Every structure is written in C-alpha cells, then in structure tokens.
Amino acid sequence: MVILYVDETGNLRFKRLNSVEVIPVWLDNEHEELDYAIRVYSRELYRNGTYNNENYVEIYRKTGVEYYKMNNAKLTAIEKKAYLSVDDKPYNWQKIPLICFKADELEQSLLKRVKSLQDALNTLISDFMNNMQEDSRNTILIIKNYDGENLGEFRKNLSTFGAVKVREDGDVSSLQVEVNAGNYESIVKLLKKTIIENGGGFDSKADTLGxxxxxxxxxxxxxxxxxxANDFETEFQASFEEMIWFVANHLKNTGQGDFLKEK
Structure with a gap:
C-alpha cells in the first residue's frame, strides 16, 4: 500500500504503508475503487523519562484525512485535513490517494499459501530429531528389583550418572520404537514438493530435464x-496506471504540463 502526498515544498511524495496497518473498504466487488481506508498504527514516544507506545487511527476519505488517538478502544479526534493546500486553501483529489499493489487478484500473500505446509515440515523434522536422540525420557524402561525408593530417584540417577543401582537379581531394560527414516524422508519430499507447487515456484534441485x-x-x-509472474505484472500495471493518474494531475495543477491524455 502506497500513499501519495504533497510535502511543504510542493513536491509530490510517495510513502509505503505497512499493509498490516491498513484496512481498505471497497466500493465494488472487484476491489478497484476505494470507499475509504482505515490505518491503525502505534508509535513509541519518549516522555517523562520512559518510552510509551501510543496508538493512532487515520481514516482516508475523498473529503480528506481524519486523525484520531486511541486510548482503551476509545477514539479522540485530533484534526481533519485536506490532501492538498494551494495558497492556504484546502483541496482534495478526485480519488483517495492510496495505491494498492496486489500480488494477484485473490489478494492472498504467498505466506498464506505455504505456511501450514511449512509448519508441518518443521514439526516433522523436529519429531524425527527427537526420536533419533538417545534420551532415556523417550523410551519405556522396564525395571526389575530396583534398589531404591521411588522412580524420581531412579530418573535422577540415570540422568546424572548414566547408571542405576539394582539388586543382585535386578535388571533394567528398555522398549524403543524403531524410527523408520525412510517414512520420514518420503513425507519430507512430499511436503517440499507441495510447498513449491502451492507457492508457484520450481525445484532447482529436481532432475526434471534429465x-x-x-x-x-x-x-x-x-x-x-x-x-x-504474469499475474504479478498484471496487478502492478493497474497500480502504476493509478499512480500515473495522480502524477499527471499534480503536474497539471502545478503548471508543469498536461499529460493526462498521454499513454
């Protein structure tokens, strides 16, 4: 999300906004024209010897920008400003000067398509590592005639000294689940392949060319x-056309030429 504004010297500026902070409200189902947009963000300010976070809300409409301060879910109005000022007179654009740059028509981030798969892959690798570790806590111990009072002491001795004391006819054995590395490897390959497919990428290590x-x-x-890439380019072309409209109008308003009919 990019906002266009005119600075104090009269130059047109561009500022990138964090998309997480902005909530766009559209007039149409195609999401081509904004009705208004809400920006919620926080600032860390130094006051009275300490840093404090203060929350602010900005509402962008065709009639200008409304600024609020938020305390405990309550909004306090700060000011309302127009987008432009010429000879100390307020003016506004015909459109809200916010440009949305979308990755695709679904407006979904790449992370949303692959996050659950990547989480599953990380969990699988972590479980495999835990199962491969030689840790007494990951095994079932069979104790015969233990020379001690409780299992807590047994675990402590085993963890501290790597050995336990049993009676003459005593014994300690373990039941372990055999880890089949081949099963893990098959699932890892399947998850990696699905991540690449869902992310719209390609596997540079795959021998597909032969x-x-x-x-x-x-x-x-x-x-x-x-x-x-084609979807990405299509969406960005539409966004740049919208941006050029603001640039052309700014040049016309400042007497630097009329480029509105240029293609």
Missing amino acids: NNPNQLNIRSMYSDIDLE
Whole structure:
C-alpha cells in the first residue's frame, strides 16, 4: 500500500504503508475503487523519562484525512485535513490517494499459501530429531528389583550418572520404537514438493530435464513461476496506471504540463 502526498515544498511524495496497518473498504466487488481506508498504527514516544507506545487511527476519505488517538478502544479526534493546500486553501483529489499493489487478484500473500505446509515440515523434522536422540525420557524402561525408593530417584540417577543401582537379581531394560527414516524422508519430499507447487515456484534441485534439456522441457519447468509472474505484472500495471493518474494531475495543477491524455 502506497500513499501519495504533497510535502511543504510542493513536491509530490510517495510513502509505503505497512499493509498490516491498513484496512481498505471497497466500493465494488472487484476491489478497484476505494470507499475509504482505515490505518491503525502505534508509535513509541519518549516522555517523562520512559518510552510509551501510543496508538493512532487515520481514516482516508475523498473529503480528506481524519486523525484520531486511541486510548482503551476509545477514539479522540485530533484534526481533519485536506490532501492538498494551494495558497492556504484546502483541496482534495478526485480519488483517495492510496495505491494498492496486489500480488494477484485473490489478494492472498504467498505466506498464506505455504505456511501450514511449512509448519508441518518443521514439526516433522523436529519429531524425527527427537526420536533419533538417545534420551532415556523417550523410551519405556522396564525395571526389575530396583534398589531404591521411588522412580524420581531412579530418573535422577540415570540422568546424572548414566547408571542405576539394582539388586543382585535386578535388571533394567528398555522398549524403543524403531524410527523408520525412510517414512520420514518420503513425507519430507512430499511436503517440499507441495510447498513449491502451492507457492508457484520450481525445484532447482529436481532432475526434471534429465538428459534432454530442450526448450519445451525448460518452459514446462518454469511454467508455474511464469504464471505467478504474469499475474504479478498484471496487478502492478493497474497500480502504476493509478499512480500515473495522480502524477499527471499534480503536474497539471502545478503548471508543469498536461499529460493526462498521454499513454
């Protein structure tokens, strides 16, 4: 999300806003025209010898910007300003000067498509590592004629000294679940493949070309990432066209030329 504004010297500026802070409200189902937008953010301010976080809310409308301070879910109005000022007179754009740069028409981040799969992969690798470790807590111990009072003491001695004391006819054995590394490896490969497919990428380590790296095979290998790039380009072209509209109007308003009909 990018906001356009005119600074004190009359120059048109661009500022990137954190998309997490902005809530756009659209007029149409295609999400092409904004009705208004809400920005919620916090600032760390130094006052009375300490740093404190203060929350603020900005509401962008066609009639200007409304500034609020938020305390305990209550809004206190600070001021309302127009987007432009010419000879100390307030003016506004015909549109809200917020430009949305979308990755695709679904407006979904790449993280949303792969996060659950990546979490599953991380959990699987962590579980495999835990099962492979030689830790007495990961095994079932069979104790016969233990020369002690309680199991807590037994665990302590085993953890501290790596040995336990049993009676003459006593014994300690363990039941362990055999870890099948092949099963883990198969699931890891499946998860990695699905992450690449859902993310619209390609596996640079996969031997998909084989001994025949012709043009058709190369195009097939890059087909998913090519489609992602095309969607990305289409959305950004629309955003840049919207941005150029503001730039052309600013140049016209400041007497630097009329470029509204330029393509």
